Amino acid sequence: MKLTYIFHSGFVLEAEHCVLVFDYWMDPAGVMETYLQTSKPTYVFSSHFHEDHFTKEIFRWREQNPHSHYTYILSKDIYKRRRAEKQDADVWLAKGGAWQDDNIKVLATGSNDSGVSWIIEVDGKRIFHAGDLCNWYARFLAEEKPDETIFSKEFGEYFNPVNEEKRFLGELKDIHKVTDDFDLIMFPVDGRIGNGYTLGGRQFIERFRVKYFAPMHFAASGFESAWRMEPFCTEKNIFFWNIKEEGEILEIL
Numbered sequence: 001m002k003l004t005y006i007f008h009s010g011f012v013l014e015a016e017h018c019v020l021v022f023d024y025w026m027d028p029a030g031v032m033e034t035y036l037q038t039s040k041p042t043y044v045f046s047s048h049f050h051e052d053h054f055t056k057e058i059f060r061w062r063e064q065n066p067h068s069h070y071t072y073i074l075s076k077d078i079y080k081r082r083r084a085e086k087q088d089a090d091v092w093l094a095k096g097g098a099w100q101d102d103n104i105k106v107l108a109t110g111s112n113d114s115g116v117s118w119i120i121e122v123d124g125k126r127i128f129h130a131g132d133l134c135n136w137y138a139r140f141l142a143e144e145k146p147d148e149t150i151f152s153k154e155f156g157e158y159f160n161p162v163n164e165e166k167r168f169l170g171e172l173k174d175i176h177k178v179t180d181d182f183d184l185i186m187f188p189v190d191g192r193i194g195n196g197y198t199l200g201g202r203q204f205i206e207r208f209r210v211k212y213f214a215p216m217h218f219a220a221s222g223f224e225s226a227w228r229m230e231p232f233c234t235e236k237n238i239f240f241w242n243i244k245e246e247g248e249i250l251e252i253l
Contacts, residue, residue, distance in 0.1 A: 012032070
């Protein structure tokens with residue numbers, strides 16, 4: 001099994017009998033040029049409607065490659081936000097929704113932002129793609145009065161940092177009811193969050209057994225920013241993928 005980094009939160013996971021594509025947005029290294037020609041069944045996932053996680057370009061793959069087999073598994077919020085038509089996807093899932101065939105087993109888990117996260121079983125391994133599940137307001141927790149509603153010009157909204165963290169941890173608790181063990185996770189490590197931007201990842205690996213950690217959502221803050229997560233993974237004997245460029249490949253043993 002091998003994992004290829006496309007861009008931002010986009011990855012391709014090639015298993016023995018199928019290919020999984022997660023949150024495709026942009027493809028600077030042309031990763032998909034090879035995979036669009038594959039004879040293996042391809043499963044295309046989009047975790048939510050945000051433009052950095054979903055693009056209608058994915059639907060052209062089926063049109064351009066009529067001899068390949070594509071299954072589109074999308075979060076229901078994409079349809080509800082009218083970003084796609086009902087017939088565009090083969091499977092629409094919200095939190096708690098499940099689907100499976102002979103190759104993969106999928107469970108849509110929650111997010112404290114939009115859409116869903118994914119638990120997928122393939123080739124005897126359990127995979128997690130977080131979508132936009134993360135402790136996005138971590139830096140505000142260090143303020144003098146974190147348990148108050150504040151307004152952020154950056155986010156353009158009012159929020160309570162403590163309540164937001166509780167929402168995130170609540171989603172982790174729900175995931176823990178399903179499993180506490182993952183072979184591979186793809187999780188946001190976004191330096192734009194500011195102070196404490198690794199907190200969400202740290203809280204995840206404190207609660208789950210993980211073998212491989214692939215950072216994502218760091219395109220704007222740079223590859224090196226994501227590497228700050230490595231020491232915390234090393235401490236727990238988790239392999240941290242030190243991604244250095246788009247198109248880089250990780251072998252999953």
